[in-house]
Amino acid sequence: MGTLPSLESFNLWAALPGISVAVWACILLVIDLFIPKTRKETTAWLAAGGLVFAFVANLLVYNAEVDSFLGMFRADQFTAFFNIVILITAFVSILLSIDYLKRAGIERGEYYVLMLFSSAGMMFMAGANNLIVVFIALELLSIPLYVLAAFRSPEPRSEEAGIKYFILGAFASAFFVYGAALLYGATGTTNLHEVFEQVGRVIGGETTGMFLTLLGSGLVLVGLGFKVAVVPFHMWTPDVYEGAPTPVTTFMSVGAKAGGFAALLRILAIALPMLVLQDGQTNAAWQNVVVLVTTATLILGNFVAIAQTNIKRMLAYSSIAHAGYISMAVAAAGTAGIGNEAIQAALIYIIAYMFTNLGAFAVAMAIEKDDGSGTNLENFVGLGKSRPLLALMMTVFMLSLAGVPPTAGFLGKLFIFQTTLHAGLEWLAIIGVITSVVSAFYYLRIIVNMYLRDGEGDPAAGATERVNWAVYVAFAGTLLVGILPILVTTLTERVTLVANIVP
Template structure:
């Protein structure tokens, strides 16, 4: 009115298209839920979800091929679509497509989440063939959040992304069709602890704002050199941001939710979480600690050393005592977070950072595929009451289903880091980055815990191949095309990355070549 104009923000729509596609499809998915008859919903959701994810992946690739990697932040400095972010996007999208193929198996999700477990309502819902098809839009929202999380160049955006990625996951965790109480318990635990850690993140953000006067990562980095006498704010803020981020990747001592949630959630959702969330969370962790707090590394590095050691040790040792396959894989995921953290610590000269970043990206890719494959196998080994979770039920599986057990054994060997599997090169890459970054003791801890971890992986192989099968052992579900495709793809990725890792290493190296943009 008075003549002042507010300049319209510039948004690089093409660059952000992958995220926009995913979010757009999620909203369309909600509309589908609202307006389509029940019997049609699934047949609309599945293609919609897959198309959206594939389209987003295509746009990501196109962006890189046609325009190259941007060198400045987009959306008025709020989102940084740089090399690492694009690599992570591509990885998350592929893993999400793979997980969607698993989710497509309807047997895993509850008929009606609102029905009390064991009640007449539930029976009614099951009989009428209801299905909780909201799974698909929830998945898309979550994936959108995961894409934004590591690309945020501003703590506020990052917080929003954190919530967008987490809230749908809390819901998804509670939707298991069988052992529903366990699933709901997992969901509530995840929600409460997740909300708690979000609060930490938020508080850390506020303190950081108090210190730097800005939430922009670049501005925080700049403030490190100029603001003085506010160290309490800075250090407390750093610690709290760290808690919020480390929680998401399940680093010790913030790992307690992981086994419960992984066990309770429908296995397809566990596969999604174990692969994509880890990728996304590491991206965000790296961005905060390397971009905003990179010059503070003298202060946070010792703490991160402790966290990495603790994470590796806790993950490897507690995994030994587990008797449930999903809990065991959860602890294994904790241990692997610890291995990757050794790379996060390897800061130093520019080249070291590059090496560490590309190592982490490669590790995430290798681990992501193997994990999805392992959980896909878990969905196929079934008892009367659903998946045969207890390890003793897996005895003699090698006799009953040699190919499936062989593939699973292969995945386990990849987790253990045996050469000629992808896991070996992942481990090799981060450990060599850590050695180059003067973290040799950490690597020694890493290999010792790897040896411990090998014990429980090998134990499952012993059970499957060297034990007599139980008389009433689990049956192997005839896999849907989707599930077999997932297992085959994961196995292929594990072999290829284990024998010819160079193309992916090149890609990761390319993505890491300019580090994060500021």
């Protein structure tokens, strides 16, 4: 045993954004005790303040490229980019929550604390460079979400969402952690960079463990597949998204997915790109699996969404479909030499998806009634007349989800399709395109309901000042990313997960 490493060598500062959110959540838990029941709004603003602090901290360390905690945590642009996505998501979700909780009569301070904990989990997912950390972050992300999903208790649908999410989430975690255990068994390490080297040896026939490696990485994929909701691990999504309180749905539809993809990309691109079945092959062994899963996800997500009559369920299936688009980029990352480009495409897609989805859920929340009903597609009829501005923004969100320019959604698809073609996956790209057209069909239906059908427009009672602000932020983001993509491409320019390690 050597000497203990110095505190400086931990590079704590590089993990500051994540740490600050986690620590602030602990402190807030205590502070909340002293805030009277009628003034829980204060807790919300304090939580939001913590996020702002983390956001600033994140900008300060944006260009860092260091390991923290002795290589367990990696602070690079990839991490920082995901931090941005997660912090904005959490901030907007809190903004949406304040009035929603009041309306639903479930105003409790723990809500915001749980949201902070979950955000911290997501942020550590992005930076985790070690299977153990990935696992802990995954749980830190998930456990608060189980509670949040059931937060509307004793409302049965919310409780049901909570328990379903809990059982499937825990099930998925078990898969993930067993996969991690097998990978550890095959390679003798949990550090992703070292796993990479060991997998190279396994492939080269220097050490045994091919079976464990394949099985382990397969189980890891399954576990994360549950988190990001790709087919066939998607069945929990519609029920959970529908039953959970809408701001929580908003939060998890973006945040949990972003966190899941962050870990997925890091593990696949850093630890397992060498995983090929034969010598001389250039594409990673998992590529075909991911292509298959992606195809199924794109088709199922988009086609089943057509049949939905509830906006939250429809957006749930739409979010499955969008997970499919993101995993197109994941699949592309399996082609040698495309890795970084594909990861950048995925990041751009995620930020585009974030703005759009936040907006869409915010509008859905605005028309929701106090008792949680009123989220049918029929409730959108006439919104173009009763709330023109809200309807206009919803139109832009729907067009963005469908991928119509000049919105963020188009830009995301542009990059995704390009990288897919570049990776030589033409068929996948064609499937992506065809399903996009299908998706336009159900997104257009909302627009049809809002503008083209006559009816008594919904007053959108939920559209309070704060909710409106959240919608404006999402709207501005959706258009800005679409019109001036250079803003986000600069953020991802130096995301080079793969170049760090490929020999």
